[in-house]
Amino acid sequence: MLKLVVDRCKNKPCVEGLYLITDHGERLVERVAEALTGGVSVLQYRDKMRDPEERLAIGMQLKELCSRHQVKFIINDDLDLALKLDADGVHLGQEDGDPAVARALLGPGKLLGISTHSLEEALAAQAAHADYVGFGAIYPTGTKEVPETCGPEGVAALKGKLRIPVVAIGGITRDNAPPVLEAGADAVAVISAILSSRNPALAATEISLLFNRNAPHPRGIVLTVAGSDSGGGAGIQGDLKTISLLGSYGASAIAALTAQNTTGVSSVLPVPAEFLAEQIDAVLDDLPVHVVKVGMLSTPENTAVLAERLSAHGMKMVVVDPVMTAKGGAALLEDEALAVMKKRLIPLSYLLTPNVPEAERLTGLTITDPAGMELAARALHLMGAKNVLIKGGHLTDGMVTDILYDGNAFTRFTAPRVLSRNTHGTGCSLASAIATFLAQGEPLPGAVLRGKLFITKAIKFAQPLGHGHGPVNHYQAARDPSEPLP
Missing domain, CATH: 3.40.1190.20 (Ribokinase)
Known part of the structure; x- marks a missing residue:
């Protein structure tokens, strides 16, 4: 007897490749526009400083850029903004919202990501129907203080136990990303290594090319x-x-x-x-x-x-x-x-x-x-x-x-x-x-x-x-x- 198995994950957009998170610097839209030409797969709009109207205006510009470059557009923590912009999904921190509420409001066709710092938190996120987890900090980072880092070995420990993609985050650069990818990360989240560069497009290209190291031969x-x-x-x-x-x-x-x-x-x-x-x-x-x-x-x-x-x-x-x-x-x-x-x-x-x-x-x-x-x-x-x-x-x-x-x-x-x-x-x-x-x-x-x-x-x-x-x-x-x- 044949049994039909429906894999619902295949009906949702996957998360892989270069995952760019915005900073709070000047000329944000211009710098993001440059970076998106370098192979970004996902853009996460993270804004803790601007007022709601300005966030909405910038979000609309970023969404248009993502649509033009066929890049997934994720909103950080702000479920209301994600719904207003009809974004591709929302990403929640451990203390920034109820995943069940987010899933109910987003519906099944949108992405839900959850920040995690341990295997236990990652498994809990998966049980809460997250589509992917952000995991870190992998390395020390200048954007926020973290009590301890996970390293590439932390990613490796997750990969055999999770069914959903892992986005590695924290202090990742062109030169230290290879061990993270070899450990099994599906994506790497980057902020300053790209957006603080004098050439965001080239910086994004350098990092996006790193994903070829796991491709079959002929490679590249x-x-x-x-x-x-x-x-x-x-x-x-x-x-x-x-x-x-x-x-x-x-x-x-x-x-x-x-x-x-x-x-x-x-x-x-x-x-x-x-x-x-x-x-x-x-x-x-x-x-x-x-x-x-x-x-x-x-x-x-x-x-x-x-x-x-x-x-x-x-x-x-x-x-x-x-x-x-x-x-x-x-x-x-x-x-x-x-x-x-x-x-x-x-x-x-x-x-x-x-x-x-x-x-x-x-x-x-x-x-x-x-x-x-x-x-x-x-x-x-x-x-x-x-x-x-x-x-x-x-x-x-x-x-x-x-x-x-x-x-x-x-x-x-x-x-x-x-x-x-x-x-x-x-x-x-x-x-x-x-x-x-x-x-x-x-x-x-x-x-x-x-x-x-x-x-x-x-x-x-x-x-x-x-x-x-x-x-x-x-x-x-x-x-x-x-x-x-x-």
Whole structure:
């Protein structure tokens, strides 16, 4: 006999992903509007200070924004306001209302969330027919004092015992969220890490990408915009090898064709800018691309059209490897294109990854040591790059140090120099690896570290193919069991 089972939870909106809670700062609607473009799933309007009329007016604006971006709109504690705004639900604190009354007034089609601080409170919320629980504080937070924190282990303790989603809250940032997600949180609630940022849209994008770390493979989508390398070691070919071997899905838009092998580039045929734009639009109109990696562009027209299409599609995660010359010395970027890159493309970059000669050409500085690298990184940040990674392989030290600058602090990534002439494709592959790890939900510092370890192994295992600078070994680097990537 067949038994029909009706799952009422499936008839209600789920709660997952990035859960944004409002603050009491100025320009609230404007800042929320920016943040919603970065992948917010749920917005909770929390207002303990404004009078009822002002709360209603702001609530109406926030609801309209949520409707436009298909984001669930939740009211904090104020059931009357939730009903007036016909919000998607209400969230109650432990001392802020009766869940039974809220459920009766909201009806079955709306969301009811309850703040909890322990397994016992979470189970009680579930028994009271809550659709989800807010759980925390996970970490210390500046928005309110908490007697103790739960940590990611607190989330893990809940997951096997609850049937409803868990929204982790309290002190969560881009860099400390991964353990919370790995512990099983369905959503993370964030306030200041996004709304106090100078770029709420980018801050929201960084955190929303972290949820890809629990997705099935291929995990994350990377679009590479670069030149084709007929020798297969760098450019589009090297990028797609890197992206695929590291577990993401790679798409491409070709900016130029090259006739090249390990001994050098003999000819370059740029793609018409209009056709490059068509390739980019074809991909971005269809696939939910998480990160765009940029390599060789060749002409000022291609550089300009790429900047235009990235802006039109609202791409925020753009890794730019400013390819200027081939390993053998052939020019791959026209002088006029460099000016366009500095003016239009660098300001769109989430991460800029020049080597020392490229950083010198972009800034006009002479770099001979790590102090010079730091000075150049500051200059490139002032040009508009959100983050700058200057690669130190062209310096002569026995240890190769790459320096990451995020506008506030420097982080150094150091590895022993591998003595090898088989280094064709190192810059392309490193940038592609970082883009891949970002798309898979790794915060920027971790993505750079994993990319650095990958390219170091790729050089270490390189085979002497051809008569010149052989390619790095993408395959062995991705699969080396003796030195697993973290």
